[in-house]
Amino acid sequence: xxxxxxPEKLLSVFKGAPxxxxxxxxxxxxxxxxxxxxxxxxRLQLLLRHISRESIKGFTADxxxxxxxxxxxxxxxxxxxxxxxxxxxxxxxxxxxxFGQGTTLQVKP
Amino acid sequence: xxxxxxxxxHLIKTRGQHVTLRCSPISGHKSVSWYQQVLGQGxxxxxxxxxKEERGRGNFPDRFSARQFPxxxxxxxxxxxxxxxxxxxxxxxxxxxxxQGYTGELFFGEGSRLTVL
Numbered sequence: 746x747x748x749x750x751x752p753e754k755l756l757s758v759f760k761g762a763p764x765x766x767x768x769x770x771x772x773x774x775x776x777x778x779x780x781x782x783x784x785x786x787x788r789l790q791l792l793l794r795h796i797s798r799e800s801i802k803g804f805t806a807d808x809x810x811x812x813x814x815x816x817x818x819x820x821x822x823x824x825x826x827x828x829x830x831x832x833x834x835x836x837x838x839x840x841x842x843x844f845g846q847g848t849t850l851q852v853k854p
Numbered sequence: 855x856x857x858x859x860x861x862x863x864h865l866i867k868t869r870g871q872h873v874t875l876r877c878s879p880i881s882g883h884k885s886v887s888w889y890q891q892v893l894g895q896g897x898x899x900x901x902x903x904x905x906k907e908e909r910g911r912g913n914f915p916d917r918f919s920a921r922q923f924p925x926x927x928x929x930x931x932x933x934x935x936x937x938x939x940x941x942x943x944x945x946x947x948x949x950x951x952x953x954q955g956y957t958g959e960l961f962f963g964e965g966s967r968l969t970v971l
Contacts (some may be wrong), residue, residue, distance in 0.1 A: 749896075781960075788857070789897070789944065789962040831896050839910030840887060840952030842960065844896030 747749070747772050749834050751845035758822050759853050766817040766848050768806075768832030773801030777817040779842070780806055782826045792817075802826070822852045858963035860945050866969045867935050875930040875966045879947030885909075886928040887960065888920055889944040889951070897944055903928055904951040932968075940970045 748771040758764055770776055780792040793801045795808040795815060806817045815832060832845040859878045867873050879886050885904040887899035902910035903922035922928045926947075932939055946960040 780962075788964055791959045833896075835952070839899075840885065840902035840904075841886075841899040841910050841912060842889075842897075842952075843899070846888075846894070846896050 747834060747836050747843055749832050749843050749845035750780060751830075751832055753823070753848045755825050755849045755851065756839065757851040757853065760824055761770070761821050762816075764819045764822045764826070764850065764852075765778060766830050766832075768815045768817065768845060770813050770832075770834050772813075772834055774837070774838070776808070776810075776813075776815075778806075778808055779833045779835070780804070781831045781833055781844070782816050782828050803852070806844075822850075824852045824854060827852045858945055858947050858961050860943075860963040860966050862966055863964065864924070864967045864969075866971060868971050869935055869937060871935050871970075872931065873935060873968060875932075875943050875945075875968075877928045877930070877945030877947075877963060879926050879928070879945075880961055883947035883949055884926055885948045885951050886922055886926065887946045887948070888928070888930045889946065890914075891942040891965070893941075896960055900930070901939050902952060909951055935970045937970050941969060942967050 750769045778795040782792040783789045804819045829847050831847045834843045887902040889901040891897045899912040901920045906922045912945045917933045922929045942965040944965045945963045
């Protein structure tokens with residue numbers, strides 16, 4: 746079954762601390778993975794995609810096929826990073842994105 | 855550009871009624887997708903439409919239907935509403951059809967919050 750698991754509902758860190766939001770997936774084909782973010786009172790928006798191997802707002806994510814993971818990392822958290830983060834898996838040719846349950850990141854001053 | 859726009863933003867219906875939700879994609883975007891987001895969960899895929907044709911369907915009953923118009927706007931219809939249909943319904947648009955190997959961005963609207971009493 747195709748599935749995305751984000752084990753933490755809430756992750757709370759202090760400003761300047763490292764952040765790692767966990768994402769594990771289950772998919773039999775070649776996975777296409779994304780991180781979407783929703784800031785307070787804003788729309789859900791794309792943060793980054795694995796195929797681009799990019800760093801956005803200091804965040805990076807590496808696809809680990811052996812561990813079927815796509816964890817989101819940032820070395821030094823900022824207060825403006827506080828948001829809901831969703832990991833998503835692209836599923837075949839239907840255009841379907843399978844989202845995890847989301848992790849709320851709370852960065853305390 | 856205002857981005858993806860959805861209407862209405864909030865609505866309340868009773869069980870058994872019918873609802874129509876509307877979505878206007880970003881100008882130039884040909885694909886529209888619909889997602890249901892129940893409180894505390896991630897969005898769940900309902901449909902993808904591209905060039906007025908259904909190109910993907912999630913695991914939802916036939917009470918859910920949608921269509922896309924020549925101007926690429928879209929409607930989501932839900933018949934015989936159940937209490938469990940209460941959710942935020944998100945519309946998203948993309949330039950092209952989302953498919954394997956195309957990792958284009960989905961642009962989401964603010965959603966239509968449906969409450970079924």
